[in-house]
Amino acid sequence: MNQHSRFNLPLCLVVEEGVFTRTDEVLKRYLPEIEGKKSLVITEKFLHDLYGDIVSEIQKDHNGAEVFEVVTADFDEAVTIAKKICIEDIKVVIGFGGGRVLDVAKYAAYVSKAVYICLPTNLSNDSLASPFSVLGTEGSSRKTLACKIPTAIIVDTDMIQKAPQSQTLGGIGDTIGKYTAVYDWMMASEAEGKPVDDFAYSIAWMCYDSIAHFDEKNITSVAFLRTLARALVMGGLAMEIAGSSRPCSGSEHLFCHAIEEYYPQIKISHGMAVALGSVGAANFQGRDDMKMLEVCRAYGLDIDPASYGIDKDLFYEIWSRAASTRPNRVTILNNTELNREWLDEIYDRMQNNK
Secondary structure: OOHHHOOOOOOEEEEEOOHHHHHHHHHHHHOHHHOOOOEEEEEEHHHHHHOHHHHHHHHHHOOOOEEEEEOOOEHHHHHHHHHHHHHOOOOEEEEEEOHHHHHHHHHHHHHHOOEEEEEEOOOOOHHHOOOEEEEEOOOOOEEEEEOOOOOEEEEEHHHHHHOOHHHHHHHHHHHHOHHHHHHHHHHHHHHHOOOOOHHHHHHHHHHHHHHHOOOOOOOOOHHHHHHHHHHHHHHHHHHHHHOOOHHHOOHHHHHHHHHHHHOOOOOOOHHHHHHHHHHHHHHHOOOOOHHHHHHHHHHOOOOOHHHHOOOHHHHHHHHHHHHHHOOOOOOHHHHOOOOHHHHHHHHHHHHOOO
16 A cells, blocks of 8 residues: 555634634535534633634534533543544544634544544644544643544644734744655654655755745735734644654754653743744754744744853753653764853854844
8 A cells, every 4th residue: 555545634624714614614515414513612711701702603603512611631531522522423623723622623533433524723733634532631731642643634824814923933933844854754764774765754844934935024914824824734734644643743843842741840831942942953953043043033022041041051961861752763863972162152143043
């Protein structure tokens, strides 16, 4: 069997203004077989309160769907929801929210074999379309679990424009991280003797290019939001085709994971942590980091570590622990001897990128 005959693709990707008020019409075109099927909307209290009218419209459009409000967004809660879906013969799961809600909804739908419809309320990272869910396990620990990409992804640009701009900046950060991720993947393939899937590699590189070279740097414009949404979704497809997160996750993500796992007191989004990590990773890879710095500056991404409470000591610590977060993942860090003077220079360049 050809490798590319084994991957799943969403049956629809729709990016339109005001589309959340007519998801039934969209799905009737692409998935007529789910019309009238018992559905469950998974969201969280904050979003339910904020967008109660839209949630009500979605419920009405989907046969009076019940709403489940996620609280802990961890593995146990995802399994609890999956049990509910199975016992109550729910056939369609609709995730309405950001990354944590969508990861829970995606995994619950996967375990229960329900059709999963993704309605993101922000574009903060590429988890909305990835074949993985990152869920809490014990304490602050998180685990990346394989699942399936959504059957349908519907993005409402009106909704994204209402989201905090910091979330959109996070999506940009996660996307430009592919610049260093694909390099690490290629390097690892040579070291491990495992071939890189050229199609997945090309898609991941295209995601980076579409944002890095987008003419209009207005992050609230509909044209840009369409491009970012598609880039994040295509990143998910690259992972699906590759059968791993390698096209989108390299040493820059290990920096991010080190913050998430060892320094939970640092308040920074996943995507912004990836952006910070990308600058260091580009340096370790022996590449000119000016491209990363210019893209971050053009979009207004604040990559000054001090803005997030990371001083030079902590910056060095985080990078020193990064490789240990995924010990089986070969990246440039396996071949890099980190030294304080070098990391201090990188820190200064990031701090002065205004």
